[in-house]
Amino acid sequence: xxxIPLKYNVRNLFVRKVTTTLTVLGIALVVAVFLCVMALGEGxxxxxxxxxxxxxxxxxxxxxxxxxxxxxxxxxxxxxRALPGIEKDSDGKPLVSAELxxxxxxxxxxxxxxxxxxxxxxxxxxxxxxQMKLTEGRTFVPGTSEVIVAEGVAKRFKxxxxxxxxxxxxxxxxxxxxxxxxxxxxxxxxxxxSEGMLNTFQRGGFSSVLARTTDRAARDLFVAGVAGDxxxxxxxxxxxxxxxxxxxxxxxxxxxxxxxxxxMAIGACFGAMNTMYAAVSSRTREIATLRALGxxxxxxxxxxxxxxxxxxxxxxxxxxxxxxxxxxxxxSGVTGTTNFATFAEVVFxxxxxxxxxxxxxxxxxxxGFFGGLFPAARAAFTKITAALRQVG
Amino acid sequence: xxxxxxxxxxxxKQYTRDTQVLTVLxxxxxxxxxxxxxxxxxxxxxxxxxxxxxxxxxxxxxxxxILVGADEVSAMSEGALARWRSENxxxxxxxxxxxxxxxxxxxxxxxxxxxxxxxxERKKQAETALAVVALSDRLDHYPRQLxxxxxxRVAIARAIATDPALLVADEPTGDLDSKSGEEILxxxxxxxxxxxxxxxxxxxDPKAAARAHRLVHLDKGVLKEDVRAKGEKGEIGVAAAAxxxxxx
Numbered sequence: 001x002x003x004i005p006l007k008y009n010v011r012n013l014f015v016r017k018v019t020t021t022l023t024v025l026g027i028a029l030v031v032a033v034f035l036c037v038m039a040l041g042e043g044x045x046x047x048x049x050x051x052x053x054x055x056x057x058x059x060x061x062x063x064x065x066x067x068x069x070x071x072x073x074x075x076x077x078x079x080x081r082a083l084p085g086i087e088k089d090s091d092g093k094p095l096v097s098a099e100l101x102x103x104x105x106x107x108x109x110x111x112x113x114x115x116x117x118x119x120x121x122x123x124x125x126x127x128x129x130x131q132m133k134l135t136e137g138r139t140f141v142p143g144t145s146e147v148i149v150a151e152g153v154a155k156r157f158k159x160x161x162x163x164x165x166x167x168x169x170x171x172x173x174x175x176x177x178x179x180x181x182x183x184x185x186x187x188x189x190x191x192x193x194s195e196g197m198l199n200t201f202q203r204g205g206f207s208s209v210l211a212r213t214t215d216r217a218a219r220d221l222f223v224a225g226v227a228g229d230x231x232x233x234x235x236x237x238x239x240x241x242x243x244x245x246x247x248x249x250x251x252x253x254x255x256x257x258x259x260x261x262x263x264m265a266i267g268a269c270f271g272a273m274n275t276m277y278a279a280v281s282s283r284t285r286e287i288a289t290l291r292a293l294g295x296x297x298x299x300x301x302x303x304x305x306x307x308x309x310x311x312x313x314x315x316x317x318x319x320x321x322x323x324x325x326x327x328x329x330x331x332s333g334v335t336g337t338t339n340f341a342t343f344a345e346v347v348f349x350x351x352x353x354x355x356x357x358x359x360x361x362x363x364x365x366x367x368g369f370f371g372g373l374f375p376a377a378r379a380a381f382t383k384i385t386a387a388l389r390q391v392g
Numbered sequence: 393x394x395x396x397x398x399x400x401x402x403x404x405k406q407y408t409r410d411t412q413v414l415t416v417l418x419x420x421x422x423x424x425x426x427x428x429x430x431x432x433x434x435x436x437x438x439x440x441x442x443x444x445x446x447x448x449x450x451x452x453x454x455x456x457x458i459l460v461g462a463d464e465v466s467a468m469s470e471g472a473l474a475r476w477r478s479e480n481x482x483x484x485x486x487x488x489x490x491x492x493x494x495x496x497x498x499x500x501x502x503x504x505x506x507x508x509x510x511x512x513e514r515k516k517q518a519e520t521a522l523a524v525v526a527l528s529d530r531l532d533h534y535p536r537q538l539x540x541x542x543x544x545r546v547a548i549a550r551a552i553a554t555d556p557a558l559l560v561a562d563e564p565t566g567d568l569d570s571k572s573g574e575e576i577l578x579x580x581x582x583x584x585x586x587x588x589x590x591x592x593x594x595x596x597d598p599k600a601a602a603r604a605h606r607l608v609h610l611d612k613g614v615l616k617e618d619v620r621a622k623g624e625k626g627e628i629g630v631a632a633a634a635x636x637x638x639x640x
Binding site: 002003004005007008011012015285286289290291292293294295296297384385388 | 442445448450451470471474475476477478479483485487489491492493494498502503505506550562
């Protein structure tokens with residue numbers, strides 16, 4: 001035994017072109033806005049989530065929340081290097097980089113200024129971050145005030161083109177290369193060598209040490225080694241865990257996305273409901289006929305809920321397309337926001353993942369379901385005898 | 393006398409409007425034989441459509457019993473009644489009540505979706521029903537592409553698609569010109585004589601009533617007159633129907 005065929009509902013949607021179009025557009029806008037805000041959150045999360053490697057351990061001063069708050073003396077570095085568990089590079093040298101992080105306020109191209117992270121690294125700094133690639137120029141020569149700049153930063157800040165100079169106060173850095181870090185944290189940074197930076201900024205020590213361990217057991221060994229040496233007063237955490245903690249920047253944006261999305265969705269639900277109520281009342285006699293023919297209340301209910309869901313599905317698809325276009329065309333460039341943990345700009349791109357698109361579609365289906373439920377119930381409980389006589 | 397298909401026993405139907413109780417059927421009893429063609433006549437408000445709805449199982453009496461075959465329609469639950477209708481009753485309405493977004497074929501197939509028939513069997517049965525009403529060449533037409541008479545023939549095909557024993561018709565010619573109306577009446581007569589359908593038809597039209605073999609005249613919710621055509625296959629005749637319609 002079959003229910004009322006779905007083509008009955010789909011064709012009815014196409015019969016009332018104007019109301020269907022308007023409702024679909026309403027739902028599409030809600031889905032598009034929701035997806036754009038979520039894509040923003042997703043982009044931010046990605047910066048941090050993709051940044052950390054499970055095998056990399058970041059050594060910071062005990063209880064430091066970020067590299068900026070941390071400090072390590074020069075004398076501590078050899079002790080860290082000597083700890084067991086560190087992987088060796090192909091050249092036999094340990095994969096360790098003592099790094100200095102400074103946040104500078106640089107002028108933006110479009111006026112105003114913003115904080116940018118300058119990171120001094122050692123020789124193995126790039127090898128520790130395999131996702132990093134030079135896209136232009138060459139890497140810096142240690143001790144020469146040369147820097148390489150992330151592409152996202154180069155696009156947004158003055159003097160960051162190849163061959164130009166970045167100025168801050170009395171400091172001058174020559175830009176010799178651009179790099180791409182595949183959407184991870186260094187995409188918001190400027191890099192130079194750490195020794196040179198210690199001199200330039202007259203610092204007595206580093207901010208952090210990044211070390212690659214051979215495997216999980218080695219990592220635990222290394223972390224225990226850092227904690228176990230009382231002279232160090234340091235702690236090691238996996239790079240992944242460190243960046244996960246920084247992902248909190250994305251949380252309020254995602255919350256906003258859900259909040260705005262849900263408020264708008266309730267509005268769109270009423271839109272769908274209105275459309276479906278109108279559909280039900282204009283088809284009262286038809287519904288009564290279906291009931292008279294022997295279709296049960298349940299099959300009428302299901303039929304009209306499905307019609308509403310089909311309507312919302314169209315809206316969801318259009319909304320996804322709209323969001324896709326928006327992200328690809330209008331929001332395609334990188335953009336920046338302040339990381340509330342380090343107060344430096346984080347450069348990121350909107351990320352509209354397949355999962356997000358699927359969420360958008362599901363979101364529209366939920367709207368369709370709730371929008372259709374009450375009108376469908378009205379249809380299902382139509383009194384046959386009275387409705388059969390309705391003209392029109 | 394043939395066995396009765398429909399037995400209506402002391403049926404009362406009341407509606408409550410605000411505080412006022414309106415009695416539409418007032419203790420009516422009636423039997424309709426299997427294979428009969430009955431016209432229900434009477435002035436507006438006489439209760440003829442209400443009676444038809446009760447027989448067809450789309451409404452329930454306030455008191456009394458209605459039996460169709462062995463089934464006590466008046467005692468069935470809502471769900472059971474819907475199933476019963478899909479198996480036992482074919483509906484013909486004044487305004488055809490076709491589903492506008494479905495083709496003639498799809499409209500006729502609609503009640504067959506409630507059966508256990510396969511797709512191929514449904515197709516065969518729907519096409520047969522449309523052949524009976526001489527619309528085999530209009531399978532893919534939508535109702536708006538058909539004339540009123542054709543629409544009503546599609547509706548009749550839909551009513552007979554599941555081969556129910558009972559056909560109920562509410563003013564089947566009420567919205568048609570006299571030529572189309574005549575065609576519909578000829579068709580109903582054929583369904584009755586050739587296919588042995590029991591037909592109960594509400595009508596105002598003496599010409600339609602004249603085709604019936606029995607004429608039940610209601611007034612103010614009670615049976616006023618019950619006229620049976622003389623002879624085995626005879627019809628009521630226009631003169632008699634007109635006289636009854638005029639309330640003589």
